[in-house]
Amino acid sequence: MTATPVIQAKHLDLTFQTADGPVHALKDVSLDIPKGAFVSFIGPSGCGKTTFLRCMAALEHPTGGTLTVNGMTPDDARQARAYGYVFQAAGLYPWRTIGRNIALPLEIMGYSKAEQNKRIAKVLDLVELSGFEKKFPWQLSGGMQQRASIARALAFDADLLLMDEPFGALDEIVRDRLNEELLSLWAKTQKTIAFVTHSIPEAVYLSTHIVVMSPRPGRITDVIESPLPHERPLDIRDTPEFIEIAHRVREGLRAGYEDA
Amino acid sequence: MTRFIPPLVGVLLALFALWYIAVVPMNVQDTLTRAERAGVTVTPPSAVERRDTGALALVFGNTHALGESWSLDRPRLPAPHQVVAELYKSTVDEELNGRRGLARSGSLSTRGLLHHALITLNATALGFLIGTGLGILLAVGIVHSRVMEMSVMPWAIVSQTIPIVALAPMIIVVLYSVGVQGLLPKAVISAYLSFFPVVVGMVKGLRSPDSMQMDLMTTYSASTRDRLMKLRLPASTPYLFASLKIAIAASLVGAIVGELPVQKGGLGARMLAGSYYGQTAQIWAALIMAAALAAVLVWAIGAAERATLKRMGMAQ
Numbered sequence A: 001m002t003a004t005p006v007i008q009a010k011h012l013d014l015t016f017q018t019a020d021g022p023v024h025a026l027k028d029v030s031l032d033i034p035k036g037a038f039v040s041f042i043g044p045s046g047c048g049k050t051t052f053l054r055c056m057a058a059l060e061h062p063t064g065g066t067l068t069v070n071g072m073t074p075d076d077a078r079q080a081r082a083y084g085y086v087f088q089a090a091g092l093y094p095w096r097t098i099g100r101n102i103a104l105p106l107e108i109m110g111y112s113k114a115e116q117n118k119r120i121a122k123v124l125d126l127v128e129l130s131g132f133e134k135k136f137p138w139q140l141s142g143g144m145q146q147r148a149s150i151a152r153a154l155a156f157d158a159d160l161l162l163m164d165e166p167f168g169a170l171d172e173i174v175r176d177r178l179n180e181e182l183l184s185l186w187a188k189t190q191k192t193i194a195f196v197t198h199s200i201p202e203a204v205y206l207s208t209h210i211v212v213m214s215p216r217p218g219r220i221t222d223v224i225e226s227p228l229p230h231e232r233p234l235d236i237r238d239t240p241e242f243i244e245i246a247h248r249v250r251e252g253l254r255a256g257y258e259d260a
Numbered sequence B: 001m002t003r004f005i006p007p008l009v010g011v012l013l014a015l016f017a018l019w020y021i022a023v024v025p026m027n028v029q030d031t032l033t034r035a036e037r038a039g040v041t042v043t044p045p046s047a048v049e050r051r052d053t054g055a056l057a058l059v060f061g062n063t064h065a066l067g068e069s070w071s072l073d074r075p076r077l078p079a080p081h082q083v084v085a086e087l088y089k090s091t092v093d094e095e096l097n098g099r100r101g102l103a104r105s106g107s108l109s110t111r112g113l114l115h116h117a118l119i120t121l122n123a124t125a126l127g128f129l130i131g132t133g134l135g136i137l138l139a140v141g142i143v144h145s146r147v148m149e150m151s152v153m154p155w156a157i158v159s160q161t162i163p164i165v166a167l168a169p170m171i172i173v174v175l176y177s178v179g180v181q182g183l184l185p186k187a188v189i190s191a192y193l194s195f196f197p198v199v200v201g202m203v204k205g206l207r208s209p210d211s212m213q214m215d216l217m218t219t220y221s222a223s224t225r226d227r228l229m230k231l232r233l234p235a236s237t238p239y240l241f242a243s244l245k246i247a248i249a250a251s252l253v254g255a256i257v258g259e260l261p262v263q264k265g266g267l268g269a270r271m272l273a274g275s276y277y278g279q280t281a282q283i284w285a286a287l288i289m290a291a292a293l294a295a296v297l298v299w300a301i302g303a304a305e306r307a308t309l310k311r312m313g314m315a316q
Helices: A049-056 A074-079 A098-108 A113-126 A142-154 A172-189 A200-206 A234-238 A240-259 B002-026 B028-037 B047-051 B055-061 B080-097 B113-144 B146-159 B164-177 B183-206 B211-219 B224-259 B267-276 B280-312
Strands: A007-018 A021-033 A038-042 A064-069 A083-086 A160-164 A192-197 A209-214 A219-225
Touching (some): A007 A049, A021 A049, A038 A049, A038 A200, A049 A192, A064 A074, A083 A142, A083 B211, A098 A113, A098 B224, A113 A142, A113 A172, A142 A160, A142 A172, A172 A200, A172 A234, A192 A200, A209 A240, A219 A240, A234 A240, B002 B028, B028 B047, B028 B055, B080 B113, B113 B146, B113 B183, B113 B267, B164 B183, B164 B224
Parallel strands (some): A038 A192, A038 A209
Antiparallel strands (some): A007 A064
């Protein structure tokens, strides 16, 4: 792997002050994410996985420790268009067509009209939504909407994709299909992906690295480097290797509970 | 749609029936006086005594003498057909056959209701534009500035607690003293009533994007301007139209109130003139014209709303 990690967190702390006293959302979190990795964050609610992702996006600010994105502070990295963010819900603007939704970041970032159209066509092709450019979001299924929101995050040239449970609201069949597509997208684009999930099979199937987290205080309990090959058909989930990693993730999650 | 027709007609008929019944006790004094003059015996026979008797008692004591209740010259409460006749006389008849009517003079008769409705409509439209513009500007300011929210919002609320009939003459006098008269003072009163629903609706609308949508804008490092133009304003469109429907009706009320003290035309002036001269049918005709105007205006906003939301892809 290359020398400088895309994400480098050292002894990261984040404490929210609430009416019931301080809540330790993150405590002493250290992690390096190498370039080109697919890292999943898994853990129960309140383990800080989303908070960690939001710190990378500079949507939250750590109260202690250091965090760099591409060697910069998260704020600077955001200014430098370092990442695309995909939320739990597609969050497409209902008054914009799919094409115009994807154009939204491009408009804000000042791309020319011609460049916008070129990029819209390119990312729609990547997420297999070509031909839906002129449709409004309500005319698309939930899975297609989420694909459009991934296209929106890919439209500008960020090398890092931050995804916060993007498939959490979808049914399992659609989710399987999107997982497969996401892997092929990752292979095609060579992006670094940080992916928050609740699902053990999803984490194991997608990731090169699985980060197991536990709550109160939010911390990392295990980092598993997956021995699975890059090329992963869906039936890899029935192999002994896959089941073994899933088992290790489950053990890590259980250990986190027993500590707390 | 057709299944709505029977209940609609039913309600309408019930209202008319109530109206016709109410006409009898409302006009009973006058009716009995005329009956007495025509030689019918009424009880009690003295006009002074009758004045001190309740309307219902008079009605039930003189059921034989109520024939003229619905055809008095100056009824306290005109019957529906009298109002319709007055409406016809002051619109169609006046314009077609009147000396100053459209047919003979080429312009709307100054004695006709249409002329006055148009005057009111002008003031309403201008007041609505001023009120809506002001309302949107204030809402944008309130959403972006905590100071403005705390300093403007209480005054906006207070402004609506003052009865407009008390305030309207003062606005007119003050504006007259600085040389402003005619359409503008009425429009100002109209705007005074219509800006408020726009402020309230737009503040809610501009704040309607959820935190995820705002976060998305943050991840693009979007400027305040981009957030306003690309997220807040489009998201507030349905709220705006809901407010505009209230605002246009309020504008009409404002314009009519603004016409009461000035007496230079308009439906408000017409209503007041009617009450000076005991022409209740004229008041009712003006009222119905105002109601019809309001209905058309609210409908027009609704049509604009449907067209806009359809164009924006927000109506399915």
